Amino acid sequence: MKYTEKVSNKLNELLEKNYDAEKGYLNSAENVDSPKLKMFFKNRASERSIFAKEIRTEILSYGQIPEDDGSFKGLMHRNWMTLKSLFSSNDEEAILEEALRGERASLEEYTEILKEDSFAPSTRKMLENQKQQIQSAINSLMVEEELA
Secondary structure: OOHHHHHHHHHHHHHHHHHHHHHHHHHHHHOOOOHHHHHHHHHHHHHHHHHHHHHHHHHHHOOOOOOOOOOHHHHHHHHHHHHHHHHOOOHHHHHHHHHHHHHHHHHHHHHHHOOOOOOOHHHHHHHHHHHHHHHHHHHHHHHHHHHO
16 A cells, blocks of 8 residues: 555544534434534534545645545444434433534544554644534533533
8 A cells, every 4th residue: 555545544543523513413413402602513524524625625635535424333323313302301401412522533543543644744733623613512511511
């Protein structure tokens, strides 16, 4: 496997997960009543869309083909969140918990991929910036969860 393939494969994994996160946040926005939470989830979805565009650009810069959609696992998680919200006594709290769980998983994935030493400095900087924004989203979700 060539260097560029190895790097683009790692980036494609993150790209799929960002597609999943974007769709998950849009799904969450549809399943809450609070205007504040709706806006929070829509903002997170927009942020993940930007992450995906940045990662797509990086993959293309390596001369590789970016993924076009999320993963089957992400689809299943969104379906689970929808089902869980239907049966939960406190929909918003359950959705916040799932969003927090998803963001923590994303943070772990970014931490893991950043252990890779074959990224160009610009790619590493982009990934570190995205990781910081995910950490910020986790902090915000924790505050929202306390208020719910």
